[in-house]
Amino acid sequence: MTQSISLQEWLLEAPKYTVFRINNLMHFDLEELKKYLEEQRKELNGPDIPKYYFLKPDCLIVEQWPFTVNLKKTSNEIIVDPLCAAAVLRGAHVYAPGVLGLPSNCVLNERIDIYGAMDGQCKRGLKVKYNGNKKYVGTGYLRMLRYNIFDKGVQPSGIAVQLLLPASMLPVINELIFPRGHVLLQNLPSIIAGWVVNAQAYEYILDMCAAPGNKTTHLAEMSRNKAIIIAIDKNIQKINRIKQSCDTQGVTCVKAYAYDSTKCHSDESDIKKENIMVPPYSSNTFDKILLDAPCSGLGQRPQTNNKITPKMLQSYKIVQRKLFDAAVNILKVGGKLTYSTCTVTVDENEGMVSWVLKKYSCLKLIPAEPLYGGPGLPNVGLSDTERVMVQRFGPENDPLRPVDDLYKNTIGFFIAAFIKTGDVTS
Numbered sequence: 013m014t015q016s017i018s019l020q021e022w023l024l025e026a027p028k029y030t031v032f033r034i035n036n037l038m039h040f041d042l043e044e045l046k047k048y049l050e051e052q053r054k055e056l057n058g059p060d061i062p063k064y065y066f067l068k069p070d071c072l073i074v075e076q077w078p079f080t081v082n083l084k085k086t087s088n089e090i091i092v093d094p095l096c097a098a099a100v101l102r103g104a105h106v107y108a109p110g111v112l113g114l115p116s117n118c119v120l121n122e123r124i125d126i127y128g129a130m131d132g133q134c135k136r137g138l139k140v141k142y143n144g145n146k147k148y149v150g151t152g153y154l155r156m157l158r159y160n161i162f163d164k165g166v167q168p169s170g171i172a173v174q175l176l177l178p179a180s181m182l183p184v185i186n187e188l189i190f191p192r193g194h195v196l197l198q199n200l201p202s203i204i205a206g207w208v209v210n211a212q213a214y215e216y217i218l219d220m221c222a223a224p225g226n227k228t229t230h231l232a233e234m235s236r237n238k239a240i241i242i243a244i245d246k247n248i249q250k251i252n253r254i255k256q257s258c259d260t261q262g263v264t265c266v267k268a269y270a271y272d273s274t275k276c277h278s279d280e281s282d283i284k285k286e287n288i289m290v291p292p293y294s295s296n297t298f299d300k301i302l303l304d305a306p307c308s309g310l311g312q313r314p315q316t317n318n319k320i321t322p323k324m325l326q327s328y329k330i331v332q333r334k335l336f337d338a339a340v341n342i343l344k345v346g347g348k349l350t351y352s353t354c355t356v357t358v359d360e361n362e363g364m365v366s367w368v369l370k371k372y373s374c375l376k377l378i379p380a381e382p383l384y385g386g387p388g389l390p391n392v393g394l395s396d397t398e399r400v401m402v403q404r405f406g407p408e409n410d411p412l413r414p415v416d417d418l419y420k421n422t423i424g425f426f427i428a429a430f431i432k433t434g435d436v437t438s
């Protein structure tokens with residue numbers, strides 16, 4: 013049985029494995045991964061490559077290195093911002109915009125230790141070693157000099173340090189080791205949210221807050237390009253990104269629109285539309301809706317410094333409620349609504365479900381299957397029967413539904429599913 017740790021401690025750690033979502037519209041070659049891990053194993057001088065396995069055909073898990081590597085500390089150090097430090101702990105290289113400090117005597121292509129400035133006090137461009145609160149996050153090879161990063165007067169780009177080994181002992185892998193569009197790095201609960209929606213051919217599906225489109229493309233791939241999927245996001249630039257992802261992933265059944273989804277319901281007869289796919293939509297339009305809501309994002313791990321204010325925290329539930337109001341109306345009677353967030357607050361999770369059930373008698377909570385995460389928290393508005401129907405990914409141990417370690421070692425996340433049983437009356 014897993015020992016209970018506090019939410020704060022849990023959030024500081026990186027997930028203990030890497031997850032790839034496999035694009036079933038394209039051919040996937042596992043040999044590419046094996047070859048890549050084998051090269052790294054040789055460099056680290058270890059006996060074995062990390063274990064990897066498919067959880068489902070579209071979900072590949074790659075574990076940590078199965079041996080201890082004691083890389084000798086070097087005399088070189090590079091300081092990165094907390095976001096970059098978190099990415100390194102998850103196996104990413106250091107990209108130039110994340111660098112805060114690099115002494116000028118560091119030599120190109122030499123080994124260098126990477127530290128995250130955890131106190132937010134390190135100024136960009138630091139020339140000497142940092143004496144503030146810093147945390148070792150990994151070791152790699154320096155691929156850019158100080159001059160290239162700070163002295164050109166433009167925002168730098170590219171890899172500043174090629175990561176050899178993060179302190180989390182995850183292998184250094186990313187999508188680029190596979191042909192474009194074949195795989196996507198994704199957090200496990202985000203993939204599970206796609207499974208909960210369970211997109212099928214010929215269904216009319218709305219992804220209400222879709223950018224960057226990771227779940228949209230999953231739904232499309234799941235339906236083998238045969239569902240009719242509409243992806244909306246209020247940000248036009250992000251819509252272009254969704255379109256690009258669809259192109260690279262061979263997704264053809266998605267139409268993406270920039271629109272405010274809180275306003276995407278309208279039964280006004282004077283709105284004449286040439287194309288019924290374009291928002292707003294009339295009541296009872298969609299078979300399935302995914303509401304992957306804008307949220308406080310407090311489930312990200314490792315979470316080293318979050319700058320969220322109490323006022324910002326309060327703002328999310330307001331927009332989430334408005335999005336629900338639109339979703340309930342445009343969902344068909346008999347249709348399914350999946351709600352998800354990547355945060356841990358009660359207000360945005362159990363509290364939101366409880367609000368929805370009170371406000372909309374036409375919505376019935378159903379088990380958000382497949383159920384891999386834990387139940388909802390107790391004593392925050394949901395009965396035990398309701399708690400077991402939702403999924404909360406976090407450090408909690410709840411006898412109502414014990415959770416496999418795999419699903420504890422991921423990010424904080426929440427999923428609930430509803431069915432519409434009749435017309436909206438309120």
Ligand SMILES: C[S@@+](CC[C@H](N)C(=O)[O-])C[C@H]1O[C@@H](n2cnc3c(N)ncnc32)[C@H](O)[C@@H]1O
Nearest residue numbers: 221222223224225226227245246272273304306
């Ligand atoms: C959690 S992210 C969605 C992630 C996405 N579902 C995925 O898996 O790639 C939330 C998104 O909601 C969008 N958003 C926020 N308010 C919105 C609104 N009123 N209407 C439409 N989109 C909105 C944001 O721009 C952001 O891209």
